[in-house]
Amino acid sequence: MPDTPVLALLLGDVVRLQRRHPCGGDTWLVDRLGADIGLRCQTCARHVLVERRLLERRLVEFVSRGDAALNAALEGTTPRPIA
Numbered sequence: 001m002p003d004t005p006v007l008a009l010l011l012g013d014v015v016r017l018q019r020r021h022p023c024g025g026d027t028w029l030v031d032r033l034g035a036d037i038g039l040r041c042q043t044c045a046r047h048v049l050v051e052r053r054l055l056e057r058r059l060v061e062f063v064s065r066g067d068a069a070l071n072a073a074l075e076g077t078t079p080r081p082i083a
Contacts, residue, residue: 007056009033013065017058027063
């Protein structure tokens with residue numbers, strides 16, 4: 001198992017992936033976190049679940065970042081800075 005760090009994702013992140021969705025959109029909103037990541041297409045609003053490893057391989061860039069305070073409130077912890 002590789003010793004690569006886990007990608008820090010936040011609810012509300014908007015990401016761009018290598019492949020386009022069949023509707024033509026290439027930006028996705030992160031709306032679920034866990035072993036599988038829930039993504040919602042910003043063009044057609046289709047929802048898909050993607051394995052975390054697959055998302056980490058296909059991620060090109062973060063278009064915008066979510067709110068760390070929102071994630072901390074949902075987890076019941078204090079916000080930590082994103083590296």
